[in-house]
Amino acid sequence: MNSRGDTISTTAVDDMSVDWKGRPCKPNKHGGMTAAVFVLGLQAFEMMAIAAVGNNLITYVFNDMHFPLSKSANIVTNFIGTVFLLSLLGGFLSDSYLGSFWTMLIFGFVELSGFILLSVQAHLPQLRPAQCKMISENCLEAKGYKALIFYVALYLVAVGSGCLKPNIISHGADQFRKEDSKQSKKLSTYFNVAYFAFCMGELIALTLLVWVQTHSGMDVGFGVSAAAMAVGLISLVSGVALYRNKPPRGSIFTPIAQVFVAAFSKRKQICPSNTEMLHGNQNNVPNHLSAASTNTTNLLHTEKFRFLDKACIKIDDGSESPWRLCTVAQVEQVKVIISVIPIFACTIIFNTILAQLQTFSVQQGSAMNTHIAKGFQIPPASLQAIPYIMLIFLIPLYETVFVPVAGKFTGSDSGISPLQRVGTGLFIATFSMVSAALVETKRRHSSETLSIFWIAPQFLIFGLSEMFTAVGLIEFFYMQSSEGMQSFLTAMTYCSYSFGFYLSSLLVSLVNKVTSSSSKGGWLSDNDLNKDRLDLFYWLLAALSIVNFFNYIFWSKCHSDHNSSSSSSSAINPPNGFCGEDLEKQSFNLSKHNGANNIISN
Structure with a gap:
């Protein structure tokens, strides 16, 4: 940012x-x-x-x-x-x-x-x-x-x-x-x-x-x-x-913790049906929140674990702290971590x-x-x-x-x-x-x-x-x-x-x-x-x-x-819609979709 x-x-x-x-x-x-x-x-x-x-x-x-x-x-x-x-x-x-x-x-x-x-x-x-x-x-x-x-x-x-x-x-x-x-x-x-x-x-x-x-x-x-x-x-x-x-x-756990804290604090809110209204899904992230998003790639929004999306709901004029308002990129990274835990197990x-x-x-x-x-x-x-x-x-x-x-x-x-x-x-x-x-x-x-x-x-x-x-x-x-x-x-x-x-x-x-008993071991x-x-x-x-x-x-x-x-x-389909999809390819496609004016290139 x-x-x-x-x-x-x-x-x-x-x-x-x-x-x-x-x-x-x-x-x-x-x-x-x-x-x-x-x-x-x-x-x-x-x-x-x-x-x-x-x-x-x-x-x-x-x-x-x-x-x-x-x-x-x-x-x-x-x-x-x-x-x-x-x-x-x-x-x-x-x-x-x-x-x-x-x-x-x-x-x-x-x-x-x-x-x-x-x-x-x-x-x-x-x-x-x-x-x-x-x-x-x-x-x-x-x-x-x-x-x-x-x-x-x-x-x-x-x-x-x-x-x-x-x-x-x-x-x-x-x-x-x-x-x-x-x-x-x-x-x-x-x-x-x-x-x-x-x-x-x-x-x-x-x-x-x-x-x-x-x-x-x-x-x-x-x-x-x-x-x-x-x-x-x-x-x-x-x-x-x-x-x-x-x-x-800097600490990789801080942005993750912010998502859970923000989602919990807004647990009574209702997620908007239009995902474009979620904070960070458009190019309108305030400067004071930009640091929170620097640790994450610009990931596409997904429908899984929707309760975490509540961390991206804006309820005032944008003066909320990073512990109350997170970007879609932050939330999606947390979703990735949660989704891979069963594979790991x-x-x-x-x-x-x-x-x-x-x-x-x-x-x-x-x-x-x-x-x-x-x-x-x-x-x-x-x-x-x-x-x-x-x-x-x-x-x-x-x-x-x-x-x-x-x-x-x-x-x-x-x-x-x-x-x-x-x-x-x-x-x-x-x-x-x-x-x-x-x-x-x-x-x-x-x-x-x-x-x-x-x-x-x-x-x-x-x-x-x-x-x-x-x-x-x-x-x-x-x-x-x-x-x-x-x-x-x-x-x-x-x-x-x-x-x-x-x-x-x-x-x-x-x-x-x-398998042990009183007469023999296990x-x-x-x-x-x-x-x-x-x-x-x-x-x-x-x-x-x-x-x-x-x-x-x-x-x-x-x-x-x-x-x-x-x-x-998604409005743009990633090139590989199979297991283990490369999230950075998602980011690359999203960047192209947002237009050249919104990209800081070399």
């Missing part, structure tokens, strides 16, 4: 991006895939560092810190859950105060310090409980200052990694100017390349780094993670001259399944034959590398073959819509738990020790499902966000991981309580998988997964219907 009250177009907002010295960016010098590559370097090396710790952490907690198996599993899931929950903090700090680059740099060093402290504790015997060959009364778990050091180190890693993750994705995506149609089309490609970098980091962590942990000790393994994190930070800093940086815009069970693969499936592999050649054993945690070996070949095929072929039928640059991609992954994930349950049943009743490769299918199936769900969800949330909220909404995708891992801990405790109460009923727990997750898939179909259809009805009722 300028001094005349004219509407600032998406293009103008996007051109507010600055270089590292605070000067306006130049299209031929800043941004693009070249700049994004340096961010993807941090993505790969940070993923390598954190995956080497997270995926084999249960081995360290169980064998070195001597926590019981169920408690060890909960420590791991709580740690990983905290990592992803803290992504909200990282997204908020980035969008509101620090900017994505400085948020990544600061918390990258926090994560690095955690890896170093873990390495020091693993190296010094006096900082760990006394070693023993088996769990017994003389093999006590870590307590006192030893446990304190462990938790401090672990959660330094969690804080650092959590605040990094959403900013890596959003900062890389910000390198593409969405008003440029050629660069905008590259966004979908970028998300696939980002997932490829993620897979490469995971693959190296689960093979080379886990092998180092197994054969050279956890201290050396944690040290290698610290070195990988340092290389990632060097990669980030190396591209500083090429980045397009989005300046922070449907991915929690998906990540609960992931939690099992990083905890109980690793212990499942430990109870099997790990020999693959004379004198060589495969670490159970390394089995998680199998899907990533598959994915480094599948992702390029997906981008070069599937996307163009599917695009001919759907008309979408990304082949299928983000919501369709998420749904495909959720359906496939169910069969990962079916496979895990069948293999565990066979392991329990087999007279011979099964090869560890029997559990490979559950990892392969889930890896395939993750390629669809994880990338689709990140793309969906990023495309739904308006200017100034990309990092925060991207962080919501990581919160799904957090809630999934927390739900795993809750399910373990709940299942143990429900399904997962023993430290011996031959006595536990892990197979039944896997069947329970398979059932929850298929129920969750049908729940997702319902909510994704509702989201699609909302978009379609909004398109049909």
Whole structure:
């Protein structure tokens, strides 16, 4: 909004991006895939560092810190859950105060310090409980200052990694100017390349780094993670001259809070039948309210959640404060956030399944034959590398073959819509738990020790499902966000991981309580998988997964219907009336409709 009250177009907002010295960016010098590559370097090396710790952490907690198996599993899931929950903090700090680059740099060093402290504790015997060959009364778990050091180190890693993750994705995506149609089309490609970098980091962590942990000790393994994190930070800093940086815009929660306060204060008002009468739906926003709208793209009015439209009802001569009168753009952004919550919730069970693969499936592999050649054993945690070996070949095929072929039928640059991609992954994930349950049943009743490769299918199936769900969800949330909220909404995708891992801990405790009796413990109460009923727990997750898939179909259809009805009722139909519609395309069309006189261009 300028001094005349004219509407600032998406293009103008996007051109507010600055270089590292605070000067306006130049299209031929800043941004693009070249700049994004340096961010993807941090993505790969940070993923390598954190995956080497997270995926084999249960081995360290169980064998070195001597926590019981169920408690060890909960420590791991709580740690990983905290990592992803803290992504909200990282997204908020980035969008509101620090900017994505400085948020990544600061918390990258926090994560690095955690890896170093873990390495020091693993190296010094006096900082760990006394070693023993088996769990017994003389093999006590870590307590006192030893446990304190462990938790401090672990959660330094969690804080650092959590605040990094959403900013890596959003900062890389910000390198593409969405008003440029050629660069905008590259966004979908970028998300696939980002997932490829993620897979490469995971693959190296689960093979080379886990092998180092197994054969050279956890201290050396944690040290290698610290070195990988340092290389990632060097990669980030190396591209500083090429980045397009989005300046922070102040608290992102204030405009959202204003909508709810204004709507509640006018709850007895009746919404006008003519939406043109709503404040901000025309170019008549007073100057003193312009600041409230700078955090939002000029979104089209929609018919969903009409009670929020009451925040835009004018009841005096225009002297109302931003806490009494909001613009349509503000209200529509709040509607977007509300509408994506059910989609977000449907991915929690998906990540609960992931939690099992990083905890109980690793212990499942430990109870099997790990020999693959004379004198060589495969670490159970390394089995998680199998899907990533598959994915480094599948992702390029997906981008070069599937996307163009599917695009001919759907008309979408990304082949299928983000919501369709998420749904495909959720359906496939169910069969990962079916496979895990069948293999565990066979392991329990087999007279011979099964090869560890029997559990490979559950990892392969889930890896395939993750390629669809994880990338689709990140793309969906990023495309739904308006200017100034990309990092925060991207962080919501990581919160799904957090809630999934927390739900795993809750399910373990709940299942143990429900299935225990006075004569025996619950399904997962023993430290011996031959006595536990892990197979039944896997069947329970398979059932929850298929129920969750049908729940997702319902909510994704509702989201699609909302978009379609909004398109049909609007004076100008957005170019894509399907699930996951790009709201910035709506803004671009609205700007054209308002006329060139109301646009501040370059």
